[in-house]
Amino acid sequence: EAQVTQNPRYLITVTGKKLTVTCSQNMNHEYMSWYRQDPGLGLRQIYYSMNVEVTDKGDVPEGYKVSRKEKRNFPLILESPSPNQTSLYFCASSFPGQTEAFFGQGTRLTVV
Amino acid sequence: GENVEQHPSTLSVQEGDSAVIKCTYSDSASNYFPWYKQELGKRPQLIIDIRSNVGEKKDQRIAVTLNKTAKHFSLHITETQPEDSAVYFCAASSLDSSYKLIFGSGTRLLVRP
Numbered sequence: 001e002a003q004v005t006q007n008p009r010y011l012i013t014v015t016g017k018k019l020t021v022t023c024s025q026n027m028n029h030e031y032m033s034w035y036r037q038d039p040g041l042g043l044r045q046i047y048y049s050m051n052v053e054v055t056d057k058g059d060v061p062e063g064y065k066v067s068r069k070e071k072r073n074f075p076l077i078l079e080s081p082s083p084n085q086t087s088l089y090f091c092a093s094s095f096p097g098q099t100e101a102f103f104g105q106g107t108r109l110t111v112v
Numbered sequence: 113g114e115n116v117e118q119h120p121s122t123l124s125v126q127e128g129d130s131a132v133i134k135c136t137y138s139d140s141a142s143n144y145f146p147w148y149k150q151e152l153g154k155r156p157q158l159i160i161d162i163r164s165n166v167g168e169k170k171d172q173r174i175a176v177t178l179n180k181t182a183k184h185f186s187l188h189i190t191e192t193q194p195e196d197s198a199v200y201f202c203a204a205s206s207l208d209s210s211y212k213l214i215f216g217s218g219t220r221l222l223v224r225p
Contacts, residue, residue: 021143031210031211033211033213035215040121040217040218041217042118042201042215042216042217042218043156043201043215044215045123045212045213045214046210048211049211050211058212059113059214076114087168090155090156094208094210096211097207098143098144098146098161098163098207099159099210100146100161101146101158101213103156103157104155105154105155106155
């Protein structure tokens with residue numbers, strides 16, 4: 001089954017404790033992105049990757065890191081999480097060009 | 113950069129009525145406009161999209177219209193049903209930078225039985 005898989009689905013952590021949210025897709029998509037969803041703000045792009053070892057900042061990259069060592073995986077790293085990073089996070093993947101973006105199930109992160 | 117504005121933020125309609133959600137974009141280079149539906153607790157999923165070489169596209173009860181001159185595009189849902197209740201997001205991107213999909217702020221649609 002074609003899918004984008006994120007883990008964990010829910011995470012509560014404390015300020016400053018490094019964490020990683022994993023994202024994996026099995027559709028051989030070149031493009032992958034991370035978004036955060038906050039009430040009234042829609043989906044805002046954090047980072048995107050056009051292919052292996054090619055990543056760039058989206059609209060809200062501060063406080064986040066990513067890596068793309070393999071085509072299927074695109075982890076999101078929060079080196080020192082802060083309460084303002086409490087949000088619902090989505091990973092998405094797609095082929096190049098104007099094609100459908102497939103989203104993961106989402107990760108609800110709470111930083112206390 | 114691109115900015116997408118979406119209205120209204122909430123919309124309540126009676127079952128069977130039509131619903132219209134409107135978006136405007138700022139970057140004239142944008143030429144791809146998808147709409148995503150997000151049911152409660154679920155992931156966003158594409159329901160329809162339109163490219164700038166087309167003015168209107170229909171798929172059963174949903175349709176999207178595009179006015180390139182005014183930089184407006186709209187989602188129309190006819191004969192609404194309770195299962196249409198969800199949050200709807202419009203988005204925009206350009207062919208040269210299709211990895212950057214800019215979303216509107218979302219519309220929460222409630223269809224009353």
